[in-house]
Amino acid sequence: MKTIVLANAKGGTGKTTVAVNLSACLALHHGKRVLGIDLDPQGNLGISFGVDPRQLTHTSYQLLTAENPDVRDYIAEIKPNLHLIANAIAPDLENRLEASHNRDSLLRLRLRQLKGQYDYVIIDTPPAMRTATMNAIVAADEVIVVVDCGFYALYGLTDLMRQIARVSDAYEKDDIVIRGLLNMFNRGQNLDRDVKKEVSDFFGGLMIQTIIHKNVRLAEAASASKSIIEFDASAPGSFDFLKLSKELLSEYEPEEQKRSATRAK
Ligand SMILES: Nc1ncnc2c1ncn2[C@@H]1O[C@H](COP(=O)(O)OP(=O)(O)OP(=O)(O)O)[C@@H](O)[C@H]1O
Ligand SMILES: [Mg+2]
Structure with a gap:
């Protein structure tokens, strides 16, 4: 089970666009068993999969703040192979999470219950380096930093890398991989080409x-609550x-990918 954080x-x-569409490609195209987890109280990951946050009875924040929860109770099946733990706005739970004992490692602890049940866990995080994002990083094998092609594209990245390094030191995660992914690229724009070079130099x-x-x-697919594929x-x-x-599968599962390429010939 490989845990990837956006x-x-x-x-x-x-971040959410990548979480939705990467999960869908891995599950629906490649037949991998995927669990998406929304740690953003905006609930956009669930919404993009057609889940109404107002109807939720089980959320990721409830999972993190409950005492001895069974993770399986919090998982909804979106499609065969594509499961989800959704989230919704809940300021009281956010405050409870901030005040929890061992607050940064709760998700990692909960995910241990699922060992071997999924091939990939894909976690969407809010645009802030607070407790929810810390939980994602503590649980992560890999963090993909999604960078858009706009002004201030690199703004805050050094800080983000420092925070990830701090968490990986504190939790002895020497093998965590941090990679950059460029989004919203427009070949015709000079600014985008400049940003591409800066981001490539950075990572x-x-x-x-x-x-x-x-x-x-x-964007239209997201409004229709569907993945792009x-x-x-x-x-x-x-x-x-x-x-x-x-590209990611050929790194994570090089042997498997080589075998399926040979089979396709
Ligand atoms: N490659 C793209 N082309 C066109 N539109 C895009 C692309 N990627 C994302 N968008 C759109 O940009 C907006 C922001 O994307 P998204 O919600 O995925 O960002 P986010 O990082 O999750 O935002 P937040 O920080 O608020 O959680 C959305 O309306 C989305 O549909
Ligand atoms: Mg988002």
């Missing part, structure tokens, strides 16, 4: 090669996200 303290960079060899281009169909398989956004999922 993070950036900057708002609106595409060096840990930059993900696939770039997610700006594509209005991605279900909403419009021929959209550029579908192509980008399938490419991203293949």
Whole structure:
């Protein structure tokens, strides 16, 4: 079970868009068993999968703050292979979480109950480096920092890297991988090409090669509560996200990917 966290303290960079579409590609296209977890009280991950946050009886914040919960009670099946722990606005639970004992490692502890039941856990985080995001990083094998092509793209990244390093020191997570992913790229814009170079220099060899281009169909898919591969398989956004999922799988499961490429020939 590999746990991947989408993070950036900057708002609106595409964390949720990547969480939704990467989860969908891994589960629906590659047949992996995927659990999405929304740690953002805005509840956008659930909304993008058609879940109404007002109807939720079990949320990720309840899971973190409950005493001895059974994680399975909090999981909803969206599709076969694609499961979700959703979230909703709950200031009282956020305060309770902030005040909890061992507050940063609650999610890691809860996820131990699911060992072996999923291939990938994909966690969406809020645009802030507070307790929810700390929980995601403590539980993570890999953090993907989603960077948008706009002004201040690099703003706050050094801080984010420092925070991740602090958490990985405190919890002895020497092997946590931090990678950059460029989103909303528009080839025709000089600014975007400049940002691409700056972000690639910042992440060096840990930059993900696939770039997610700006594509209005991605925003439309989110409004229709669908992943892009279900909403419009021929959209550029579908192509980008399938490419991203293949790039990541060829790193996570190189043998398996080689075997399926041979089978396809
Ligand atoms: N590649 C893209 N092309 C076009 N629109 C995009 C793309 N990526 C994201 N968007 C749109 O940009 C907006 C912000 O994206 P998203 O909600 O995924 O960002 P976020 O980082 O999760 O935001 P927050 O920090 O508020 O949680 C959404 O309306 C989304 O549909
Ligand atoms: Mg979001």
